[in-house]
Amino acid sequence: MLRIAAALLAAALAAGCASQPVSPALFAVLPAPDGHIGSIVVEREGERHVIDTAYGAQRLGADGGVRAESLTPAQVNASFGTTLAALPAPPATFTLYFLEDSDELTPESKAELQQIFAEIKRRPLPDIVVIGHTDTVGGLRYNDRLSLARAQKMRQMLIDLGIPADRIQARGRGKREPLVPTGNEVPEPRNRRVEINVR
Amino acid sequence: MRKVWMVVAAMAALPALGADVGLIKVSHGSVAIERAGARMPAPVGTALEPSDVIVTGADGSAGITFTDNSLVSVGPDSVFAIDKYAFDDTTYAGEFQGTLSKGRLAAVSGKMVKQSPESMKIRTPSAVMGVRGTEFVVQVDEPAAAAR
Numbered sequence: 248m249l250r251i252a253a254a255l256l257a258a259a260l261a262a263g264c265a266s267q268p269v270s271p272a273l274f275a276v277l278p279a280p281d282g283h284i285g286s287i288v289v290e291r292e293g294e295r296h297v298i299d300t301a302y303g304a305q306r307l308g309a310d311g312g313v314r315a316e317s318l319t320p321a322q323v324n325a326s327f328g329t330t331l332a333a334l335p336a337p338p339a340t341f342t343l344y345f346l347e348d349s350d351e352l353t354p355e356s357k358a359e360l361q362q363i364f365a366e367i368k369r370r371p372l373p374d375i376v377v378i379g380h381t382d383t384v385g386g387l388r389y390n391d392r393l394s395l396a397r398a399q400k401m402r403q404m405l406i407d408l409g410i411p412a413d414r415i416q417a418r419g420r421g422k423r424e425p426l427v428p429t430g431n432e433v434p435e436p437r438n439r440r441v442e443i444n445v446r
Numbered sequence: 447m448r449k450v451w452m453v454v455a456a457m458a459a460l461p462a463l464g465a466d467v468g469l470i471k472v473s474h475g476s477v478a479i480e481r482a483g484a485r486m487p488a489p490v491g492t493a494l495e496p497s498d499v500i501v502t503g504a505d506g507s508a509g510i511t512f513t514d515n516s517l518v519s520v521g522p523d524s525v526f527a528i529d530k531y532a533f534d535d536t537t538y539a540g541e542f543q544g545t546l547s548k549g550r551l552a553a554v555s556g557k558m559v560k561q562s563p564e565s566m567k568i569r570t571p572s573a574v575m576g577v578r579g580t581e582f583v584v585q586v587d588e589p590a591a592a593a594r
Contacts (some may be wrong), residue, residue, distance in 0.1 A: 268589030277582060289515075290575070330583065
């Protein structure tokens with residue numbers, strides 16, 4: 248009895264599904280800005296359709312069938328131009344270097360400041376995390392303080408640039424995350440830096 | 447006793463999960479969000495919460511950055527719901543489920559998909575898409591009138 252009821256229920260459910268109108272859909276993989284081709288999996292009624300080529304697509308038709316297709320960049324632009332234009336800029340990281348045992352930037356990094364600031368200002372409402380680092384000369388606590396001082400100085404420069412203070416966090420990582428691994432007590436200019444992460 | 451503390455810790459963590467998951471960075475034309483039954487305009491700077499629905503008009507489009515660095519844009523005449531979003535900034539573990547009921551969407555996946563493929567899923571009325579990376583587009587049309 249139970250088995251019959253279950254069968255009836257299954258049949259009713261299947262009939263219900265079959266009469267559901269299908270919303271046609273199109274799924275496509277695009278090459279990422281760095282050229283990387285990813286992949287997506289489209290699932291429909293238990294079947295998996297993988298797309299893993301640039302401009303490769305799967306189209307779900309009004310009849311419920313799923314078919315592979317290959318789009319052209321022009322087709323993608325015609326259908327998704329407005330949508331793609333609204334994608335926010337990808338997150339970016341800028342690195343600036345400091346003089347030894349100081350929160351003063353190197354002359355080279357000072358020269359780069361304006362260009363980096365211009366990049367940051369182009370973004371509407373940036374979320375910024377500034378992370379300070381040091382080389383391995385000196386103790387842990389000393390370098391924690393120095394790295395934070397570097398980050399805070401950069402944060403202040405961004406505030407002076409007109410970016411709201413509540414959008415910028417400053418952190419110090421001390422000598423824990425050297426860009427160039429060295430032994431302890433090694434002066435290494437490339438490790439005396441801040442990373443400005445902008446989203 | 448230890449169990450009690452675990453519950454307390456879990457409760458303390460809840461507000462963080464309910465916090466902002468993303469931010470409207472681009473807003474052109476008519477862009478609104480529906481939250482708890484109310485509809486409000488969504489200019490640049492609007493913080494998004496899980497279960498928000500983004501609705502655009504015929505002249506509307508919107509771009510969103512999520513906390514795992516994924517980017518999503520919604521085109522004109524579209525309805526996109528954030529069904530579920532969680533992201534752990536330390537482990538990069540997370541879950542992102544959204545539904546595009548109509549219109550167009552473009553996206554670039556972020557840290558959670560890099561960490562665990564298919565942790566990001568986009569539903570449409572008649573299919574589900576798992577994201578392994580990186581950039582993709584989705585379009586959903588209304589069901590044909592004859593099929594209704």
